[in-house]
Amino acid sequence: MWNFVSPRIVFGEGALDALDELQGRRALIVTDVNMVRLGLVDKVKAHLAKAGIDSEVFDQVEPDPSVETASRGAGKALDLQPDWIIALGGGSPIDAAKAIWVLYERPDMEAGAIGPVGDLGLRKKARLITIPTTSGTGAEATWAIVLTDTAEKRKMGLGHPENVADIAIVDPEMAAGMPPRLTADTGLDALVHAVEGYTCAWHTDLTDGLCLQAARLVFRYLPRAVRDGGDTEARERMHNAATCAGLGFGNAMASMAHAMGHSLGAAFHVPHGRSVALFLPYTIDFFASVAPDRFAELGAAAGLPNDGGEQGAREFASHIRALCRDIGNPTTVAETGIARDGYEAQLDKLADDAMNDTQMVTAVRPPSLEETRSLFLYAYDGRSVDF
Amino acid sequence: MAFKFPTDEWVKEFARQINSSKAYEEAGKDWEGDWIFVVEADKSYPHTACFFIGLFHGKVTDAALIENEKAREAQYFMRGSFTTWRKTIQGKLDPIQGLMTRKFKLEGNLAKVLRNPSSAKELVNCVLRVPTEFPV
Ligand SMILES: [Zn+2]
Numbered sequence: 422m423w424n425f426v427s428p429r430i431v432f433g434e435g436a437l438d439a440l441d442e443l444q445g446r447r448a449l450i451v452t453d454v455n456m457v458r459l460g461l462v463d464k465v466k467a468h469l470a471k472a473g474i475d476s477e478v479f480d481q482v483e484p485d486p487s488v489e490t491a492s493r494g495a496g497k498a499l500d501l502q503p504d505w506i507i508a509l510g511g512g513s514p515i516d517a518a519k520a521i522w523v524l525y526e527r528p529d530m531e532a533g534a535i536g537p538v539g540d541l542g543l544r545k546k547a548r549l550i551t552i553p554t555t556s557g558t559g560a561e562a563t564w565a566i567v568l569t570d571t572a573e574k575r576k577m578g579l580g581h582p583e584n585v586a587d588i589a590i591v592d593p594e595m596a597a598g599m600p601p602r603l604t605a606d607t608g609l610d611a612l613v614h615a616v617e618g619y620t621c622a623w624h625t626d627l628t629d630g631l632c633l634q635a636a637r638l639v640f641r642y643l644p645r646a647v648r649d650g651g652d653t654e655a656r657e658r659m660h661n662a663a664t665c666a667g668l669g670f671g672n673a674m675a676s677m678a679h680a681m682g683h684s685l686g687a688a689f690h691v692p693h694g695r696s697v698a699l700f701l702p703y704t705i706d707f708f709a710s711v712a713p714d715r716f717a718e719l720g721a722a723a724g725l726p727n728d729g730g731e732q733g734a735r736e737f738a739s740h741i742r743a744l745c746r747d748i749g750n751p752t753t754v755a756e757t758g759i760a761r762d763g764y765e766a767q768l769d770k771l772a773d774d775a776m777n778d779t780q781m782v783t784a785v786r787p788p789s790l791e792e793t794r795s796l797f798l799y800a801y802d803g804r805s806v807d808f
Numbered sequence: 809m810a811f812k813f814p815t816d817e818w819v820k821e822f823a824r825q826i827n828s829s830k831a832y833e834e835a836g837k838d839w840e841g842d843w844i845f846v847v848e849a850d851k852s853y854p855h856t857a858c859f860f861i862g863l864f865h866g867k868v869t870d871a872a873l874i875e876n877e878k879a880r881e882a883q884y885f886m887r888g889s890f891t892t893w894r895k896t897i898q899g900k901l902d903p904i905q906g907l908m909t910r911k912f913k914l915e916g917n918l919a920k921v922l923r924n925p926s927s928a929k930e931l932v933n934c935v936l937r938v939p940t941e942f943p944v
Contacts, residue, residue, distance in 0.1 A: 422909050533919035537908045579922065582908070623905065776835065776926045782904055787929070790834050 425627050425672045428551065428562060428586040432661060436592035437552070440468035448476040448505040449498050449547075451518035456480070456510050459598060461554060465509055477501055479521070482510065485686065485693075486517040487571045488532045495524035498547075508551045508586070511607065512558030512567075512693065515551050519566045519584045522549050532568055535579040543583045551586040554595045556646075556659040557607025557694055559614050559667020561589040569687060574770075576683040578779030585671075591664045593657040601647050604659075605748045608643040610694030611635060611663040612741070613678055613701050618670030620708070620715040621783035631669035633722055638662035640723045640744065647748045677704040677788070680778035681797065684771045689759050699751055702738035703796050704784075706806035709734035712785040753803035764801060771797050810941035813897065814847050814857035814890075816873035818940065823861065823871035825934040832934060833866040836927040840864055841920065842882040844874070845893075853890035853943060884916035899936050904928065 431439040448469055456462050457480050469476045479497045482490055498506065498521055506525070508518030520532050526543050535541075551561035564585040569576050599607070612635075618624060619632035638658050645655035675697075681704070682697030691699075705716050709731045717733025725736055742752045751757045754764060764771075772794040775781060788796070792808065799806055811818040826832050840863075847857040860880040862869035874880050886903075888896075892911045895901035904925075906912040914921070921928065 422911070423905070424909065531919060533922065534917070536918045536922045538914050538918060539910075577922065622902075777924060779922065779925050782925055782929050787933075789831060 423625055424582060426564060426582045426585045427668055427672075428589040430562065430589045430591060430664060432591035432664065433657070434593060436590050437464070437468055437595065439588065439590055440465065440550075441471045443469070443472040443474060443505065445472070445474050445504045447501060447503045448474050448507050449501055449503040450476055450478045450507045450509055451482060451494055451521055452478065452480050452509040452514045453482045454480050456514070456554060461509060461595060465507065465552065469507075474505065476507070477503075482514040482517040484513050485569045485576070485690070486513050487569045489571065491517055491520035491524060491532045491568060494518075494521035495528070498522075498525035499528065502546070504547050506547050506549045508549065508561075509554065511553065511555040512560045515553065515558065515560035516566045516568065518549065518551070519564070519580065520568060522547060523581070523584050532579065533570070533577060535566060535581055535584070537564075537581050541581050541583045548587040549584070550588045550590060552590045552592070552595060553660075553663065555599060555603060555607040556596050556656070556663040557610035559611065559663050559671060561586060561591060562664050562667035563671030565671060567683065574687050575774050576687045576778070578683070589664065591660055593653070593660040596660050597650075597653070597656055599650065601650065602749075604650065605643070605647045605750055606692045606694035607663070608639060608646065608659055608694070609698035609745065609750060611659070611666045612639040612643070612744075613694070613697040614666035614670040614675060615639065615662075616701060616705075616716075616719060616741075617676040617678060618666065618673045619719060620712075620785065621674045621676040622785055623783050624673045624715075628669045628673040631665045632673075633719070635662045635666035635669060636719055637722055638665070643744070644747055674783040675780045677707075677775075677781060677784045679780040680775040680784075681771075681793070681800075683778050683780070684774040685754070687774065688767050688771060689757075691757050691759075695750060695757065698741070698745055699754065699757070700796075700800055702741050702752070703800045703806055705734055705738040705741070707788065707792070707796060707808075708784075708786050709738070710786075754801040755803070761801065768794060768797060810939040813894070813940050813942050814859070814873065818938065819859045819861065819871045819873055821938050822935055823868040825937045826868045826931065829930060829934050832927070832930040835930040836863060836866040836924075839866070839924055839927045841884050841916070842869075842880070843884045843886060844877050844880065844882040846877055846885060846887040847893050848887060848889050850889040850891055852894070884914070884921070886912055886914055888912040894942055896932075897935055897938070897940050903932055
């Protein structure tokens, strides 16, 4: 027995108009200061006004939002008593909004205890709308919440199926202004979701097709969207790809590249997509000796000759590295600019946190602590995985 | 030899597997908290059985079949039907998926469990190594 959860998804050009029809009195828009500056918050507010809904803004979400930010946002919601929470932004504001919503409905809970067990009893006070302004995290379609424990410098994988959005508004215009670097980083995140969702231990018939299609779209449209931000077709297809991948991995799981990426991101503030995409090929090489076939299938879908077996999987890993290089992304930790001594000093913590990341439980070849440590070392200077 | 489930011999073998696991020793090094596993009667098995498993810093402190769930103190409870436990021990059901689909119910500090998923995962690997015989 398994579940597939999804919001109602309004997508394509003009999707934001769906806000005009909303029923309700008051909305809390959870976002960051960039969204305010770019005028995207005003855009959303204007649509809400058409629906006769008053709105207030909580714009204090930082990149890699903390547990404290979620509590502060929940405090604001408790004061305002909205009947809609509107998450506007990239993965950080959307994850924060999900946590804020849960804590607003359940002030008795602590954020670190939002896990997929039992009942949360949401939707007694409000419902959630997600509006992504990047094309990658898929957070608009998933119930996953990643919050940072600032004291331990560790990212925590939280969330409950109940906290999936009621409506996701996937309007390509909202992501049209992304600069090339953000387009590349977030687009690669979508690819990692597609690949890990397709290959992790929890993939199912219901998620496979979504992941496969998302991977195809990324290989085809991401280089175009990075090179020419005005390529509206590439932009729109990437926006859809991100949501497809979100639905796919969100109903399966991510895997080891996310576990390692979370750990690196928390310690060195490497953007999420950049960090998970960097590790993905190393994890594929590591998995290739025991479970190569599904990676080889993805390679075939990306147009590689399907050699099958370990070779096919490793060729797919190389293909991902080539895509990263093509769009100017690092394929080693050294290329992200992290100094070797600082990195090696953190190695034990990096490996330990990755082992204790919730995404690690679906690894098709469960690594030992020592193997995880080695993978972090190999990824530093791009050594080929030989164990 | 196979160990009959659910018996005291079975849980003692489970404990022996945990205590000889290097992977659990690493993964559970920060874990402090005792568990009671409740195997609820269902149509495949008409009795309810309870196991106590004490865990501290990567090792089992004590493991026993107990009379009922109140017989020992514990901070964590995991409940499921006999059939659900059987599927888990046979490797047919991932217990984390079992929790998410409510085949298992968990009581205890969820925040602590979510911070230590690898220790839960290694316990599952240990249970899979117990040669188990089920009543038909
Ligand atoms: Zn991701």
